[in-house]
Every structure is written in structure tokens, then in C-alpha cells.
Amino acid sequence: MSSVNQEKMTVTVAAASHPPERINWAEFAERTGLIFLLLLVIGLFCLLRPTTFATYANFRSIATAQPVMAVAALALIVPLIGGRFDVSVGSILGLCAIATASAMSHFQLPLALAIILGVGMGAVIGLINGVIVAYLGVNSIIGTLGVATILGGLVTGYTQGIPISSGLSPVLTDISIQSIFGVPVLLVLMALIAAGVWFALTQTPYGRNLAAVGANGESARLVGIRTKRVVMMSFVLSGVLAGIAGVLQIGSQGNAGPQLVGITFILPALAAAFLGATTWQPGKFSVQGTLIGIFFLGTTISGLSLIGIQPWITDVFNGSAVVVAIALSAQLRRRRTGSLDIGS
Numbered sequence: 001m002s003s004v005n006q007e008k009m010t011v012t013v014a015a016a017s018h019p020p021e022r023i024n025w026a027e028f029a030e031r032t033g034l035i036f037l038l039l040l041v042i043g044l045f046c047l048l049r050p051t052t053f054a055t056y057a058n059f060r061s062i063a064t065a066q067p068v069m070a071v072a073a074l075a076l077i078v079p080l081i082g083g084r085f086d087v088s089v090g091s092i093l094g095l096c097a098i099a100t101a102s103a104m105s106h107f108q109l110p111l112a113l114a115i116i117l118g119v120g121m122g123a124v125i126g127l128i129n130g131v132i133v134a135y136l137g138v139n140s141i142i143g144t145l146g147v148a149t150i151l152g153g154l155v156t157g158y159t160q161g162i163p164i165s166s167g168l169s170p171v172l173t174d175i176s177i178q179s180i181f182g183v184p185v186l187l188v189l190m191a192l193i194a195a196g197v198w199f200a201l202t203q204t205p206y207g208r209n210l211a212a213v214g215a216n217g218e219s220a221r222l223v224g225i226r227t228k229r230v231v232m233m234s235f236v237l238s239g240v241l242a243g244i245a246g247v248l249q250i251g252s253q254g255n256a257g258p259q260l261v262g263i264t265f266i267l268p269a270l271a272a273a274f275l276g277a278t279t280w281q282p283g284k285f286s287v288q289g290t291l292i293g294i295f296f297l298g299t300t301i302s303g304l305s306l307i308g309i310q311p312w313i314t315d316v317f318n319g320s321a322v323v324v325a326i327a328l329s330a331q332l333r334r335r336r337t338g339s340l341d342i343g344s
Contacts, residue, residue, distance in 0.1 A: 034279035034289075038296045045303030052306045060184060064176055066298040067190035068249045072269035073276070073294050074197050075241035077285040080273060081201065082234045083214040083344055084133055084140035088125070088148035089242045090266030094258070095151045096122045096246030098159060101256035105167035114169075119243035125151070126239020130232030140344065152261040163257030168250065175251035186252060193244065198287040200237070210234055217344075267318040268297050274325035283329070297321060 046054040072093055079086045100118030103109040109117070125147065132143040178185040201207040209230050212220040221227045250256050259265060275296065276289030301314055 041300050049306045062298050062302050063187045064184045067186040068245050068252050069269045070190050070294045071245040073272040073290045075238045076273040078238045079234045080285045081214050082210045082231050086144045086238050088144040091148040091151035091261045092122050092125050092242035093246040094260030096243040097249045097256035100247050101164040105164050111169040115247050122239040122243025126236040130235035134228040134231040155258050155261050159258045163255045165255035172251050173254045194287050271321035271325050274329045277329035
């Protein structure tokens with residue numbers, strides 16, 4: 001047999017021993033299910049309300065309303081990746097918004113210093129959370145719930161229930177109506193923040209260490225990862241992101257009010273964080289999945305509002321979304337790690 005024929009036979013045998021990979025349709029559906037559901041929701045409401053939902057004004061409204069919740073949801077997933085739960089994100093967001101607004105309105109600080117003050121306060125509260133959870137060994141849900149309650153009381157006592165709306169920099173309060181090439185500035189800022197969080201969580205040693213701690217803390221410690229420090233820093237980063245969300249909330253609404261510290265306000269972000277763990281990378285919290293989750297919820301709420309639902313249905317929908325999302329993400333987590341625990 002000639003050498004050419006031998007080579008052809010070798011190539012044929014090699015190809016037969018390595019058949020082309022088949023698409024795992026179940027895995028594909030799991031990864032993209034929420035995306036297709038979002039497209040289905042958009043299509044459905046476009047048919048039901050073509051003159052109100054299917055308009056540039058409505059989609060711009062959605063794109064302007066969701067960035068605050070998106071950044072808050074990103075603040076939630078950082079500790080969650082490390083296996084901890086920060087219940088205080090909403091309260092930190094509210095306190096930082098009040099601090100930023102108060103710095104401008106009551107103390108006449110320039111915008112830049114007011115923002116540094118607000119975000120810095122978020123970092124400090126995140127550090128306190130991190131110490132309580134990582135070094136004092138308090139369960140993350142219980143510890144951050146206590147901190148959230150304290151912050152809520154402080155905000156109520158300081159504001160006396162009255163929003164701060166005067167004396168704010170128009171550079172910040174007008175941001176909700178500003179656009180860059182037709183794209184809302186708030187959406188652009190959200191995308192930049194999300195890109196930074198994605199890079200930190202997936203492309204840095206810290207991000208890999210955080211994921212290792214979340215997967216198996218004891219194993220991570222045995223291979224030399226400083227697990228307590230990693231966990232503590234996840235709460236600091238969460239506090240910083242919550243502080244940024246508080247600043248963006250002033251830009252979105254034009255004021256800072258005590259209602260921001262309530263759990264109802266943060267429910268969409270909580271639901272989005274866990275919905276995000278059911279898509280893109282099922283069983284894992286991810287920036288991409290979280291953003292898909294937040295815009296799925298925001299689009300659905302917008303459509304329901306336009307067809308005339310009662311306001312209380314929004315709370316029911318958000319609460320149901322949280323329960324369903326946590327249940328689904330817990331099952332996916334058990335499949336991946338063998339554990340149902342979320343938030344040790």
C-alpha cells in the first residue's frame with residue numbers, strides 16, 4: 001500500500017474515532033431559556049400594546065429605570081459568589097444616597113466630594129459587614145440583616161421621613177434625561193460598571209479565589225487562600241457597588257428618600273441576582289446572567305403596567321420572582337456543588 005493511501009486511511013480512522021460533537025440541546029435551553037423568555041415577553045407586549053409598549057419612549061424608559069437595580073444586583077452577587085448573602089445592600093444604597101444628597105443640600109459640598117463621601121460610606125459599611133461575617137463568624141444573613149435594620153433606623157431618624165430634593169447638583173439630577181448617541185447615560189454608566197465587575201470577578205486572582213471559597217471554603221483554605229480576607233473584601237466591594245447605586249438613584253429620581261432602605265425597593269435586584277444564576281452559566285452567579293434577569297423583570301413590569309394591572313400586583317410579581325429564582329438557583333447549585341446552602 002502506498003504512503004499516500006496509508007495517510008488517507010489514518011485520517012479516516014482518526015475522524016471516525018473523534019466524531020463531531022453533538023449539541024446538548026438541554027444544556028443550551030438551560031443557558032438561554034431566560035433570554036428567549038425575555039424576547040417572548042417583549043413580543044407579547046408589543047402585540048398587546050403596540051402603540052404604548054412598542055415605542056422608543058417606552059424602551060428608553062426601561063433602559064433608564066433599570067441601571068440602579070442592575071448595579072444593586074451586582075452588589076448582591078459579589079458576596080453570593082463567595083457563598084455569603086448581603087441583606088443590607090438595599091439599606092446601604094439608601095444610606096449612601098441620603099449621605100450624598102445631604103452633603104450637597106445641607107453642607108454645600110461639590111458633587112465630586114459628595115459622591116466620594118457616599119461611595120466611601122458604602123465601603124466602610126461593607127468593611128463592617130465583612131468583619132462581622134468573616135472574622136466574628138456570624139451567619140451572613142443574620143449579621144447583615146442586623147446592620148440593615150440599624151441603617152434603616154438611622155436614615156429614618158436623620159430624614160424624618162422627608163426626601164432630600166433641594167440643593168442637589170443638576171449635573172447629577174439631570175443625568176436621567178441625558179443621552180450619548182441616543183443611548184441613555186445611565187445605561188452607559190451601568191455597562192461600564194458591569195464590565196468592571198465582570199473583569200474583577202473573572203479575570204483577576206481575587207475573582208478566582210472568591211469563586212474557590214464559594215465552591216468549597218475548606219479546600220480553598222487548605223490550598224493557601226486567605227479565605228477570611230477574601231470574604232471580607234467581597235462585602236467591601238458589595239458596599240462600594242451599593243454606594244454607587246445610591247448615587248445613581250439620585251440621578252434617576254432627582255432626590256434621595258428614606259423609602260430606599262425598604263426591602264420592597266431592592267426586591268427586583270434580589271430576584272435578578274438569583275434569576276441570573278439560572279441562565280448563561282446555570283448554577284453560578286454571573287454579571288451577564290444578572291443583567292439579563294434585571295431587564296427581564298423590568299420589561300415584564302413595564303408591560304404589566306401598560307395593560308393596566310393594579311400596583312399591588314407588582315409587589316406580588318417581584319416577591320414571587322424572588323422565591324422562584326432562589327428555588328431554581330438552589331437546585332442548580334446542588335447539581336453543581338452538592339450543597340443547597342446559600343449564605344453561610
